[in-house]
Amino acid sequence: MASAQSRRGPAADALRPPVMADVARLAGVSHQTVSRVLNSHPNVRPATREKVLAAIRELSYRPNAAARTLVTRRTHTLGVISFDTTLYGPASMLYGIEQAARHAYFVSISSLPALDHRGVLDAVDRFVGQAVEGIIVIAPQTSAVAALNGIPDLVPLVAVGCGTEAPLPFVSVDNTAGAARATRYLLDLGHRTVHHVGGPGSWLDARERTRGWSQTLQQAGADQPEVLAGDWSARSGYEIGLQLARRPEVTAVFCANDHMALGLLRAFGEQGRRVPEDVSVVGFDDIPEAAFFRPPLTTVRQDFGELGRRALRLLVDTICDHHSAGSPLPVDPELVVRSSAARPRA
Amino acid sequence: MASAQSRRGPAADALRPPVMADVARLAGVSHQTVSRVLNSHPNVRPATREKVLAAIRELSYRPNAAARTLVTRRTHTLGVISFDTTLYGPASMLYGIEQAARHAYFVSISSLPALDHRGVLDAVDRFVGQAVEGIIVIAPQTSAVAALNGIPDLVPLVAVGCGTEAPLPFVSVDNTAGAARATRYLLDLGHRTVHHVGGPGSWLDARERTRGWSQTLQQAGADQPEVLAGDWSARSGYEIGLQLARRPEVTAVFCANDHMALGLLRAFGEQGRRVPEDVSVVGFDDIPEAAFFRPPLTTVRQDFGELGRRALRLLVDTICDHHSAGSPLPVDPELVVRSSAARPRA
DNA sequence: CGGCCGTTTGTTAGCGATAACAATGCACCG
DNA sequence: CGGTGCATTGTTATCGCTAACAAACGGCCG
Numbered sequence A, B: 001m002a003s004a005q006s007r008r009g010p011a012a013d014a015l016r017p018p019v020m021a022d023v024a025r026l027a028g029v030s031h032q033t034v035s036r037v038l039n040s041h042p043n044v045r046p047a048t049r050e051k052v053l054a055a056i057r058e059l060s061y062r063p064n065a066a067a068r069t070l071v072t073r074r075t076h077t078l079g080v081i082s083f084d085t086t087l088y089g090p091a092s093m094l095y096g097i098e099q100a101a102r103h104a105y106f107v108s109i110s111s112l113p114a115l116d117h118r119g120v121l122d123a124v125d126r127f128v129g130q131a132v133e134g135i136i137v138i139a140p141q142t143s144a145v146a147a148l149n150g151i152p153d154l155v156p157l158v159a160v161g162c163g164t165e166a167p168l169p170f171v172s173v174d175n176t177a178g179a180a181r182a183t184r185y186l187l188d189l190g191h192r193t194v195h196h197v198g199g200p201g202s203w204l205d206a207r208e209r210t211r212g213w214s215q216t217l218q219q220a221g222a223d224q225p226e227v228l229a230g231d232w233s234a235r236s237g238y239e240i241g242l243q244l245a246r247r248p249e250v251t252a253v254f255c256a257n258d259h260m261a262l263g264l265l266r267a268f269g270e271q272g273r274r275v276p277e278d279v280s281v282v283g284f285d286d287i288p289e290a291a292f293f294r295p296p297l298t299t300v301r302q303d304f305g306e307l308g309r310r311a312l313r314l315l316v317d318t319i320c321d322h323h324s325a326g327s328p329l330p331v332d333p334e335l336v337v338r339s340s341a342a343r344p345r346a
Numbered sequence C: 001c002g003g004c005c006g007t008t009t010g011t012t013a014g015c016g017a018t019a020a021c022a023a024t025g026c027a028c029c030g
Numbered sequence D: 001c002g003g004t005g006c007a008t009t010g011t012t013a014t015c016g017c018t019a020a021c022a023a024a025c026g027g028c029c030g
Helices: A020-027 A031-038 A046-059 A065-072 A088-101 A117-129 A142-149 A175-188 A204-220 A234-245 A258-270 A304-321 B020-027 B031-038 B046-059 B065-072 B088-101 B117-129 B142-149 B175-188 B204-220 B234-245 B258-270 B304-321
Strands: A077-083 A106-112 A134-138 A157-160 A195-198 A252-255 A280-285 A298-301 A334-336 B077-083 B106-112 B134-138 B157-160 B195-198 B252-255 B280-285 B298-301 B334-336
Touching: A020 A031, A020 A046, A031 A046, A065 B065, A077 A088, A077 A117, A088 A106, A088 A134, A088 A304, A088 B106, A106 A117, A106 B088, A117 A134, A117 A142, A134 A304, A142 A157, A142 A204, A157 A304, A175 A204, A175 A252, A175 A280, A175 A298, A175 A334, A195 A204, A195 A234, A195 A258, A234 A258, A252 A258, A258 A280, B020 B031, B020 B046, B031 B046, B077 B088, B077 B117, B088 B106, B088 B134, B088 B304, B106 B117, B117 B134, B117 B142, B134 B304, B142 B157, B142 B204, B157 B304, B175 B204, B175 B252, B175 B280, B175 B298, B175 B334, B195 B204, B195 B234, B195 B258, B234 B258, B252 B258, B258 B280
Parallel strands: A077 A106, A077 A134, A134 A157, A195 A252, A252 A280, A280 A298, B077 B106, B077 B134, B134 B157, B195 B252, B252 B280, B280 B298
Antiparallel strands: A106 B106, A298 A334, B298 B334
């Protein structure tokens, strides 16, 4: 049997995985017929198909992906470039993307410690080298958007969470509306004005949330306090909270994310300012833990998973039609009322 | 110029990306010489190399990965199979893996909503079909380990966070030691015994932490209260906390993770049991927010990133030597003392 | 019963790279 | 001045698959 096997010589049988020709020989057909069965072409007699399938099973044959790719020019692979996937937002989007993609694509990741021009360009380059069929950039920072500008159009590319200024198809949440909702809620409770702990200015989401807050105050004719910017971390929220706690005129704070709100709550607690009796706090994101902060955090829910799924859909559309049919509507954030905000004391 | 280009005919120039033959023609050498330059073989005259590089730049040529793979049988791709990468632990390990791998490999992910037998097998199968060079399974659940047993040895496979019972090379943290350290710490503070909020029994880490706690109590001759098992979520910690708060004999609690500890803190706060005055709480993981809980959480730090990096190293070793040189030492967790635990009141 | 047509199968030629081997050129030696 | 050997380059075969075309087969019609 071994000697009849192939030009590879008898000894190679065990070493090399079987190829299509081996299946063909065993089934007594030509390799092309095997290929037809594998690609479910019509015009293969059922009996033949069965023989081939049996041979495939017997040899545990698996088609060689590289050979296939070489001729079909399809890799069934997408690339995702993201800022630090340890963070809740990026991690959730990645998860959403992967769930939505898995039935049709492999997803390859590139998680960058910083989204600078160089890093993004390199990552795109890597992926193009790998011949991905499309790329999703989770690009929350202005620097990333800038980098995206300079990218040659080698492969369909979609951005997510990049504000509305991106020079390419994108999906995003309506940060401005979410921030406005939070601010409006606090004003409606009776607060004279609302202070704001912002995210880093280099992040688009941060800017947009700040804008939503600012516009709402302006419309309401309320005082507009200076923005205190953190870096998204609980620590920065804590430090800012320490300052804010000293100022008795502060009765309401809108934090650009839940982690900073956590730090804020801690700082207020430490300084003896009660939440929500003395000061109200509202966050943004609705991370799973927010409901278990002390007190439970009123916050703006953002559906990261949905965002990821939409990004994927947009990318797939772009790959197929090869014309971006405009970007879908922004995902609408929702205010989740818990107990960290209340009416100010009279 | 176009007519001299290639057998593809003049019109194809703009459509197809350039191939090695195009570069060769432009540089006036054979395609093999181009290949030599690309693979930095010795024995290419510097002048020739320059000509080739210039041609490559001029055409913006990129080698075709599939063609390369077909002949070299290398894909430079690794697969990572993980349970829900939204969670802090898996996300951090994934990040560690990717950071360590990126200079040499692409990393493809498969994030499963459940690590059941079928799911793991399918994921491995997908990756084998994609011809990855190795797979890392972030396999914290017993069901995953069971599934790993049945896997044919088609590709190097390494598990991480899978306890010490895995039938294959693995890396893990020393959960038992970490839990023992936390428990010991509470006992040393003077508590009679320590209650335990465990993770789901289907998770190896949960079991090991419970074991470490249990052994320590036994060694100390302390009472061994019944384990209350949660599901890692803050919500489950909260619910268990509500029960525990009613029992005045409870003065110290060791939680199997920080999220449940957060829920516990909230429940105790709500029920008027002060932490750490009335009851001490220690967590596990040291998530970035733990320092900003109220009170700041004393917990056991686990370096997920390092774990990921080690897993990668182990996998690469396995790929190269193709014999697993035994698994590396478990990563040692460290107790981070903050203020959620104190001496019991007299 | 020959010819036409549709179904089923086989044969050949690529896809774009690397590997093995052959050929060239030049320096150096006896 | 021919032979030897190394550095450099070119030629050919091959990786495992799909696409395009060719051939064989059978049924049906006139």
